[in-house]
Amino acid sequence: MIGIVNYGLGNVSAFARIFHRLNVPFCLAGTRRELETADKIILPGVGAFDWAVEKLHDAGLAEPLRDLVLGERRPFLGVCIGMQLMAERSDEGERPGLGWIQGEVERLNGGPTTMLPHMGWNDVLVRFEDPLFEGLHEAPRFYFLHSFHVSPLREQDILATADYEETFVCSVRVGNMYGVQFHPEKSHESGVRLLRNFAQL
């Protein structure tokens, strides 16, 4: 059962619809009890960093997530802000992140004429073979909508990068925990395949 963290942010119903279509059991998890029934967890999210941190703490879900994901090593996928929350802190806000991955969240660089947010379909360059990206093209395209990105301290945590004025990290993996900066729930067939791969881990 996939638990989609329901803390008031992120396109929860888009994930739900995709899993429904794939015949993968899922639940919307807004409490510790609901999270505990999930053997894999997805943390969606859009919006500003501090807002997301507050929402997660207000929902009382930060601790249960730590217990299940860090403690019990249940497979985890952070999406967009959900990935950024895995970091220690963000340039976008004041609150600390979950600190599950060494590194910070930084603003996308570029010249004075760089348009932000990074908005649209871009190629994802996967660094090494991983079950999350199985069956996809060599450089699959996904939809991005963000101005900040995670900068992991450890090279080995980097799973994929993308190019927008600079090369930046758009996917990480630390053991049982994955993060993707792009939106698989809004990336047509590439996204559906990635989510199916996650469900089949």
Place this chain on the structure above:
Amino acid sequence: MLRPRIIPCLLVKDGTLLKTVEFGPGKYLGDPLNAARIFNEKAVDELVVFDIGATTDQREPNYPLIEELATECRMPLCYGGGVKAAEQVEKIVGLGVEKVAISSGVVDCPGLIKDASRRVGAQSVVTVMDVRRTSEADGEVFSHNGTRSTGLSPTEFASLAEEQGAGEIVVNSISRDGCMCGYDIELVRKVREATSLPITALGGAGSLQHIEDLIKALGIIGAAAGSLFVFKGPYRAVLLNYPSETEKDKLLSRARTQIQNSSDRPSV
């Protein structure tokens, strides 16, 4: 490499799909949900849905329809129409919509953009400028479905939107609405020079060539179109359509080659 976005734009009034010309009375087209399904199957880059009755009729956004559209779309959805309060923006994003578009609200509701951006992030707050070419050199921005002048020029409106914390600007040419004679590229270029926010052009596209011309001129841009993707043929028969992956690849590749070949290429 980031691709320019090609975006169908649907107009809704009283829950029904329609299409206008120069913001005049609309021609009935059918069911918006069915249209969303079809565009979903065609794997469009994004979908924009504007409720053009909401502000003038002073109604709340049609939340049930918005929710249905959001759960249908496996691509990003932008909704606009009747949004006057940050709570509405938050609610709409909560229903599963990636971006909320605000038009009349930019001028009528000071603080709205700022508050909305704080809650849902700037990337989800889009401002729409409806521009009519007038005696003013650059045209004027109108609100309320093209019935009220805001007194602002397009570049003034763009600066205001950026200052207020919006994440994207849609430049909509009222004069070109439904004409299918090409985008008002000069208008969009002026706005591009006035802001570093991502821009989407709307109004005038009648063929994929027009989209190619827009991208050649302006590089990374959103190319939105209503008539082009809902009508077919000289008699404007209703037929939802969108370029295939191959057609899109070719169009983008031709446009990019032109950009690379030209000596004063725009910043991408």
